[in-house]
Structures are given as structure tokens and as C-alpha cells.
Amino acid sequence: MQIPAETKPAVYGAFGGAIVLAIVGFSWAGWVTGATAEQTAKLRSNAAVIAALSPICVQKFQQEANANDRLVELKKVSSWQQGDFISKGGWATMPGSTAPNLDVAKACAVTLNEAKT
Secondary structure, three states: OOOOOOOHHHHHHHHHHHHHHHHHHHHOOOOOOHHHHHHHHHHHHHHHHHHHHHHHHHHHHHOOOOHHHHHHHHHHOOHHHHHHHHHHHOOOOOOOOOOOOHHHHHHHHHHHHHOOO
């Protein structure tokens, strides 16, 4: 089968254009593969859940009878152990859950550290 000479430039142009379009799209236009989009969605949803649940943890902490004393204790603990302190106190255990969420505990500790004593 013979391809007419007039169509070769069009085929080469379409092929080259497709390659350039893919390079530009994935490099500068923000295109991503399905796996990357799924990973990003999981990270964002996890961050949204933590942002929604950490105020509950803060409120549970502040409603305790000796909240000011506990806040002083929290601030004495090193920053990398503060999430464990919140978890062990039970403030990061959300309603309907039996175990504390360590990510929520860390976010709760950060929020409580920003609070004025």
C-alpha cells in the first residue's frame, strides 16, 4: 500500500504535535496520571479529616477540670512526644473510636501550644 506523498507531512506533523502536547501537558500544564491524582486525593482527604477532628481534641482537653495544669505539662514535654502525651490522655480518641488517632493528637498538640496560658 502506497501512502500519497501529500499526507506524509500531515502524519509527521500530527505525530510530532502529539509528542509536544504530551511533554508540555505533563511538564507545565499540571497533567498527572491516575495514580498521582489518587495519591494526592488521599493526602488531602487525610489532612481534611485531621483538620476537622483536631478541634474536638482541643475542646476535650480544655473541658478537663485541670486543663491549665495539663497544658503546662504538655509544654514541658518535648515537641516530638507531645502527640503521645495527648494520645495517652485520651483526648485524641474520637467519638465512636476505641483508639486515639496519632495524627489528630499531633495537630491537637500544635494547636494547644499556640494557645495562651
